[in-house]
Every structure is written in C-alpha cells, then in structure tokens.
Amino acid sequence: MPLYEHVMIARQDLSNAQAEGLIEHFSTVISDNGGTIVGTEYWGxxxxxxxxxxxxxxxxxxxxxxxxxxxxxxxxxxxxLHDDAMRVLSIKVDAHEDGPTVQMQKRDERSERGDRGDRGDRGDRGDRGDRGDRPRR
Incomplete structure (x- = not known):
C-alpha cells in the first residue's frame, strides 16, 4: 500500500486532550477503511x-x-466536514523516516538545554565594538 504523511491544524480553543482525540478519530477512520497508522505525533x-x-x-x-x-x-x-479541523495536508512519500520528526527533535533539544535555543550567548552588553565607530547624535 502507498505511504502517506499528514499534517493537520485544529482550532486553537481546543484542549490538548481534544486535539489528541482528533488524532484518534482520524486514525480510526483510516483503520476502518483498510489502512494502518505507522505513527502519530502531537506537535502542540x-x-x-x-x-x-x-x-x-x-x-x-x-x-x-x-x-x-x-x-x-x-x-x-x-x-x-469536521468543525475543529481547519487544514489537512496529505503527501504521498516513498518511505517513512525512522525516529521523531524535526519538530519533535527541536522540542527535545530545547528542553535539554533549558533555554529558548534561538538566542545564543549575548555576552557583555556593554561591549559594542562590532558596530564600528558611530557618530554621536
């Protein structure tokens, strides 16, 4: 059978449990029609x-x-037709990649470091030597 990857976006006012319930709902729809679920992830x-x-x-x-x-x-x-699902994107793929997706890897890296991850070391704020000489205002 063909392999697919799906990304869904649900309304923001749902709870996390309701959003994960949507995953279960659509998983059963696929299972009832002869398909199998290889893996699911909730990205938040x-x-x-x-x-x-x-x-x-x-x-x-x-x-x-x-x-x-x-x-x-x-x-x-x-x-x-579902009121809570806003968008669905389905893509046919040749093979599924092993392990978590990039979205889940980013989440794991951030939780391990304990910071936002996109800032880097700011160092001493008083040193502005990298800007060159600027005229006084």
Missing part, C-alpha cells in the same frame, strides 16, 4: 503565519500512514 499549539478562520494559532498534529487511496480520501473528506 503553534502560531500560524496568517489567520485561518479567525484563528492566529492552532494545534498541529502529524500522522504517518500506510493506507489505500480511498481511505485517505475518506479521511480528508471527513476532516473538511
């Missing part, structure tokens, strides 16, 4: 680049499936 609430249905944030979910095309079409149809 993330800010989107633009508003979708008046929402600035959304719950992101990721599924890896091994399912026939009719099962995927049925899952996407039900996702379009």
């Amino acid at each position: 609430v993330k800010t989107m680049a633009y508003k979708i249905n008046k929402n600035r944030k959304g719950h992101y979910m990721y599924l890896r499936t091994d399912a026939p095309s009719p099962a995927i079409m049925e899952m996407e149809r039900l996702a379009r």
Whole structure:
C-alpha cells in the first residue's frame, strides 16, 4: 500500500486532550477503511503565519500512514466536514523516516538545554565594538 504523511491544524480553543482525540478519530477512520497508522505525533499549539478562520494559532498534529487511496480520501473528506479541523495536508512519500520528526527533535533539544535555543550567548552588553565607530547624535 502507498505511504502517506499528514499534517493537520485544529482550532486553537481546543484542549490538548481534544486535539489528541482528533488524532484518534482520524486514525480510526483510516483503520476502518483498510489502512494502518505507522505513527502519530502531537506537535502542540503553534502560531500560524496568517489567520485561518479567525484563528492566529492552532494545534498541529502529524500522522504517518500506510493506507489505500480511498481511505485517505475518506479521511480528508471527513476532516473538511469536521468543525475543529481547519487544514489537512496529505503527501504521498516513498518511505517513512525512522525516529521523531524535526519538530519533535527541536522540542527535545530545547528542553535539554533549558533555554529558548534561538538566542545564543549575548555576552557583555556593554561591549559594542562590532558596530564600528558611530557618530554621536
């Protein structure tokens, strides 16, 4: 059977349990139509680049499936009809990668370091020598 990867965005006002319940709901839809779920991940609430249905944030979910095309079409149809699901992206892939996705790896690295991870060492704030000579204002 073909291999697929799906990313879903659910409304921001759902609880984490409700968002993970959506993963279970769509997993059963695929299983009932002859497919299998290889893996699922809940990525959490993330800010989107633009508003979708008046929402600035959304719950992101990721599924890896091994399912026939009719099962995927049925899952996407039900996702379009579901009030809580805002977007679904399904991509056919040649092979699933082993291990967690990049999103989950970033989360693990941040929790291990204990910082935001995107800032780096700021050092002494008083030293501004890298800016060159600036005229006084």
